[in-house]
Each structure stands twice: as structure tokens, then as C-alpha cells.
Amino acid sequence: MMNRGLEEERKMYVGVDCGTQSTKVVVVDVEGETILGEARRPHHLIEGDNGRREQQPSEWLDAFRGAFQEAVTNAGIDSRAIRAIGVSGQQHGMVALDAYGEPVHPAKLWCDTETAVANTALVERLGGEAGCLDKLGLVLQTGYTASKVAWLRDVQPDAYRRIDSLLLPHDYLNFWLTGECVAEAGDASGTGYFDTRTRRWRDDVFAEIAPELDAERVLPRLIESYEPAGVVRPGLARELGLSDEVLVASGGGDNMLGAIGTGNIAPGLVTLSLGTSGTVCAYSREPVRAESAMVANFCASHGGWLPLICTMNVTSATTLVRELFGLDLAAFGERIDNAPIGAEGVTILPFFNGERVPALPHASASFLGLTSVNTTQANLCRAVVESATFGMRYGLELLGDLAKGASQIRLIGGGAKSPVWRQMVADITGTQVICPEITDAAALGAALQAAWCHQRGATSLEALCKRLVHLDEGSLANPEPMRVEAYQEIYTRYRQALAARHEIPA
Ligand SMILES: Nc1ncnc2c1ncn2[C@@H]1O[C@H](COP(=O)(O)OP(=O)(O)O)[C@@H](O)[C@H]1O
Numbered sequence: 001m002m003n004r005g006l007e008e009e010r011k012m013y014v015g016v017d018c019g020t021q022s023t024k025v026v027v028v029d030v031e032g033e034t035i036l037g038e039a040r041r042p043h044h045l046i047e048g049d050n051g052r053r054e055q056q057p058s059e060w061l062d063a064f065r066g067a068f069q070e071a072v073t074n075a076g077i078d079s080r081a082i083r084a085i086g087v088s089g090q091q092h093g094m095v096a097l098d099a100y101g102e103p104v105h106p107a108k109l110w111c112d113t114e115t116a117v118a119n120t121a122l123v124e125r126l127g128g129e130a131g132c133l134d135k136l137g138l139v140l141q142t143g144y145t146a147s148k149v150a151w152l153r154d155v156q157p158d159a160y161r162r163i164d165s166l167l168l169p170h171d172y173l174n175f176w177l178t179g180e181c182v183a184e185a186g187d188a189s190g191t192g193y194f195d196t197r198t199r200r201w202r203d204d205v206f207a208e209i210a211p212e213l214d215a216e217r218v219l220p221r222l223i224e225s226y227e228p229a230g231v232v233r234p235g236l237a238r239e240l241g242l243s244d245e246v247l248v249a250s251g252g253g254d255n256m257l258g259a260i261g262t263g264n265i266a267p268g269l270v271t272l273s274l275g276t277s278g279t280v281c282a283y284s285r286e287p288v289r290a291e292s293a294m295v296a297n298f299c300a301s302h303g304g305w306l307p308l309i310c311t312m313n314v315t316s317a318t319t320l321v322r323e324l325f326g327l328d329l330a331a332f333g334e335r336i337d338n339a340p341i342g343a344e345g346v347t348i349l350p351f352f353n354g355e356r357v358p359a360l361p362h363a364s365a366s367f368l369g370l371t372s373v374n375t376t377q378a379n380l381c382r383a384v385v386e387s388a389t390f391g392m393r394y395g396l397e398l399l400g401d402l403a404k405g406a407s408q409i410r411l412i413g414g415g416a417k418s419p420v421w422r423q424m425v426a427d428i429t430g431t432q433v434i435c436p437e438i439t440d441a442a443a444l445g446a447a448l449q450a451a452w453c454h455q456r457g458a459t460s461l462e463a464l465c466k467r468l469v470h471l472d473e474g475s476l477a478n479p480e481p482m483r484v485e486a487y488q489e490i491y492t493r494y495r496q497a498l499a500a501r502h503e504i505p506a
């Protein structure tokens, strides 16, 4: 436990990231420039053969409570020293609440593909890709919130009729913390009823999706990303051991706060996340109209924009293969290390639950090139990690000039903890890779945004990033020319397999 006098002077900030597989919490001492404590609690996924991927929002609250208490204990601080909390959340999830603040249906997540048909119909109604770009500044993808609302209307009309507010996962946690229904541009830009250029709700688009619902009533009030969502409710503050008037920052989508947590708040860097999903994003001061409809012109959660591509099958795919063989993470890492580049001819298209980039919401996974000689645990483990990483390279290529200027990839998410995977990312992309000291960068970004909100006027987000985004020099991975060349060939093989199986140009 820290010296009491010192503790009173110091301001502590908490960052929370409600990811797909778990909630992570970090406690940050801004003056001391240190991350004092971390903790996480897992979530359970409700899955169905039809692409259903849902979660009970109540699990996020339990996970929040558990991880919060443990992180504070690990930090060795008095929780009354906490001045502000920032919340990051998995993007796009539909949290539809009734008039009592209770979910009318489990949250339908970003990785749910049950609504693919509803999404195709919506894109058509909005005038195709051109119509979407014109109205929203991006093209609707299965996974965004819009088709989930349309699906609920069609499939669960009773639940749909009870909707009183429509939130995203991080908005819901902010609502639980403060009682306020608010949203900020970063996360709102992934709903599909928000104009990502003007940073406003598109009531007319929302009326196409949910004609019976009044946008004014059900959509949360928009706030700026530097503004607080509110203060922690007195009852909850008592339960969490907080002092009065603890601010809750606006928070944002996990990728937006991951960008902050890697210092990617101005042009020139790329953040690549190996979480349940795989994402690549680069900051832009202007809205982006990319050549590919798969590049999402999302807003950042500190001002500006964050063009991003997202693949759905990263650690979700690697975990599936790892668990199939009953391997723990260390043994899995060994298997990957023991197989040669290219896994002796095994290629996996890892679309176990469909895919967003490339846009194949109905796809399933393919294992190709298997023979009686190369069908080994090591090759299958290596091939699934290679394939997830090839998906990221594909995304980087789609980002094109937006990512080309980047001399370094800031690697985050659970997969970034693996040294062999880090090197693989460097070799497959041909770019230097480094991790921040804390790979749960979205939680760190949320804590930094909380400090920015609390200390508004006294400090800048840039200064806060300089103080707290520490890079782990030990994680540095430089592309090695021989391996870069070898992977080029294997990547070509992957693209050819993609073209042959799914009619996507090689
Ligand atoms: N050393 C490692 N090698 C490979 N995967 C790892 C390693 N450490 C953690 N992971 C994987 O990272 C995933 C969790 O990543 P995380 O970024 O927390 O996901 P999310 O934010 O989507 O919940 C888990 O599937 C876990 O198995």
C-alpha cells in the first residue's frame, strides 16, 4: 500500500476494455508515469450454427466488478485516489434496452453473421455501395449495428417493440456507471446510422432500418470525446469504494482507444491488433474515401478519423485449432516454432464464422493441401496463425497509401504476447514491429482518455501518450529478408487459394 500523503497527491485513472473474450482493467498513475495494476475477467459467448454470436450484457458488469477490484488490489492503491474512469468496448454490438434499462435481447456482437441477409437488403435499400458512401461515409458491413436492429425487427418483433434506447457495449457500461445515455463519434461511427464525416446520427437512415422507433428518443445524446459521460452513480461509487464525483470519460470503441494506447493519435503510425478480431488502422486528420468498400472510415475517439480494416478470424481461429489439439499457449507456440514457413504446403482459409475482410459473411473455413505426410499438429498450428496474419496483410494492402507511410507497426491484443507471432507479422508485412509494454492497449488508451478528460486544459492527449505509452524494446521484431521472400511465395499461395475458393482476385 502506497504512502498515504503521496497517494493523496497522486491522481489515479482507470481504463477498462470490454473485449470479446474478456474485460481488462488497468490502473494508471499519470504523475508517476506507470501502470500500477492490471486484471481481467473472461466472458462467455453464445454461439449458434447460423452465425449467432451473442453475449449477456450482465456478464460484462460482473467482469467489470471482478477485474476492477483485482486491478485496484494489484495496484496497491486506495480506490478513493481514482479520479476518472474510461471505458473501451468491442465495437458494433447491439445493446437494445427497454424503458427500465434492461436488455430486450442478448447483445448481438460484431462477429455475429446471422444478420448477413438483413445487411444485404439494407445496402440495397440505401442505394448500394454508392448510396451508403453518400449517406454514411462508409459501406455497411455485416457486423455493424444497423443490420442487427433490422434483424431484431424481423425476427423478434416483441423484443423490438420494447426498445427504448439503443446503445453500443461501451455506451452501455457508461450508462451503468453514470445513468446517462450518451455516445461519442468513434464508436457511433460503427453503427451504420451515423454520418462518419459530419459526426452526426443519420435519422433518415435510421428510419429506413427501424421506422417504428423514434431516433430522437432511442439514440443516445452525442458528446465530444473530451467530454465526460457523467459521474459514477453514488450507489455504485460506494460499492466500488470510489470517492464522490468520479468522472467517467466518453470512452470509445476498442480500436479507437487501442490507437490512443499505442500513441497512434497523429498520422504516421499503424496499429495492428491480434485480438479475437484482427484490425489494422492508421490515423487521418480528414475523413477517408478509400478505393475499397472494405476500408471503414471510422472516427477516432479523440478527434479525427481512423480508417480501419477488420478480419473476424484471428485468435478466435487460432484458439479453435489450439483447443482442438488440447494445447496450452506455450505448447501451441512451440508447435508453431517447430513447423517451417508455409507449414509444408498446408493452407488454411480461416473463415470459421464467415469473414468481414474479405467480405464473405457466409463463408466457412477451408483446410487445403493436406497430405498423409504434412498433416501434423505443428503444421496445422502454424498454418492457422500464418493464415490469420495473411488476412492482416491483405487488410494492409487495402489500406494502401493510408498505411504505406508507416515505418513501424504497433502490435497489440492477446496474440502480440507471442514472440513467434510478432516475428511472423514483421516478416509477412515486411515492416518493423514493436509492442507497447502493455498489449491490452485499449484499456491503457481508455485510462489516458480518462486522464485527458479530467485534466482538460491542463494537459494534452499527446503529452499523456508521451508519458505513458512505453514501448517494450524487448518485443522489437525486424523483418528478416530471407523470410520476407519466403512468405511472399506463401502469401501468393494463400491469395490463389482465396481466389479459387471464393472468387476473390489473386
Ligand atoms: N502467447 C499467446 N499466443 C497466442 N495467442 C495468445 C497468447 N496470449 C494470449 N493469446 C490469445 O489472445 C486472445 C485474447 O486476446 P484479447 O486481445 O484479449 O481479445 P479480446 O480483446 O478480443 O477479448 C485469446 O484467444 C488468447 O488465447
Ligand SMILES: O=C(CO)[C@@H](O)[C@H](O)COP(=O)(O)O
Pocket: 019, 020, 021, 089, 090, 091, 092, 110, 111, 143, 190, 253, 254, 255, 273, 275, 276, 277, 278, 279, 310
Ligand atoms: O468489429 C471490430 C472492428 O470493426 C472488432 O475489432 C471489434 O471491435 C472487436 O474487437 P476485439 O474484441 O477483437 O478486440
